[in-house]
Amino acid sequence: MLALPLVALASACSTDKDDDAARKSPAPTASPTSDSEKKATVEAERIGAVPPAELRRAALNGKSNGFQWKEVPESEVKAGLGMKADPAECQPLASLAGGTTSIEPVSLVHRSLEPTEAKNATVGSMWLASHSKKNAERVMKDLHTALKKCPKGFKTLGLTYQSVKQLDEPDLGDEAVVYRLTNVVGKQSMPMTFTVVRKGGLIAAFYGVNMLDEKNSRIPQPVVEAQLEQL
Known part of the structure; x- marks a missing residue:
């Protein structure tokens, strides 16, 4: 299992008093805070992508819809x-399993998702990846290709992923796809469900796992x- 979803497996059992809190969280500063961010901001403006500061503002924080959204270190x-896939044709799946896209984004923001109700055993994470519209479309096209070519799964960084299966193409954003794969660690199998949405040049990816009911x-x-x- 990769590092990012493991953060989400530590589920919270607090009560949900304010589903709108995520929308009311203070927005980060809009000014670039580092040389790398300044370069990313310039590149975003050049290709028509969402710059880092705006991407951070777009990502939810706090409580919303039964989950606690937290920034990931x-x-x-x-x-x-x-993460490099073996075979290479499965790279789009490996990249998403690692919390990014197969085409390097201009900027990237992550959140862990922890349930606020004890009866909810689903935990996960979300990330937003900023691209030009053309590159975002390519990310989705390559993902669909990988889903067709990699039903048996792939390996990456010593990890094994099996049983790749597309589940749905929900009416979300400009295009979206839902798929499930299984992370195998020793004798333990962990089904993971991904929802990947493109909205303009933004890719929003959601990962979920439920150890009680896949x-x-x-x-x-x-x-x-x-x-x-929020996008």
Whole structure:
């Protein structure tokens, strides 16, 4: 299992008093804060992508739709980047398993998703990847190709993923796809459900796991829609 989803497996059992809190969280500063961010901002403006500061503002924080949205430390985000697939044609799936896209985004923002109700056993994470519209379309096209070519799964960084299956193409954003794969660690199998949505040049990816019932591992659509409304 990669580092990023492991963060989400530590589920919270608090009560949900304010589903709108995520929308009311203070927005990060709009000014670039580092040389790398300044370069990303310039590149975003050049290709018509969403710059880093705006992407951070777009990502939900706090409580919303039964989940607590939390920022993921940069060190844990980086741990999942650079995952190379074997076979190579499965790279789009490996990249998403690592918390990014097969085409390097201009900027990337992650959130862990922890349930606020004890009866909800689904945990996961969400990330927003900023691209030009052309590159975002290519990300989705390559993902669909990988889903067709990699039903048996792939390996990456010593991890094994099996049983890749497309589940749905929900009416979300400009295009979307839902698929499930199984992460195998020793004798333990962990089904993981991904919802990947393109809206313009933005890719919003949601990952979910439910150790009690794999059929409920999908992040609920109202949760996905709440984030898409902010984009």
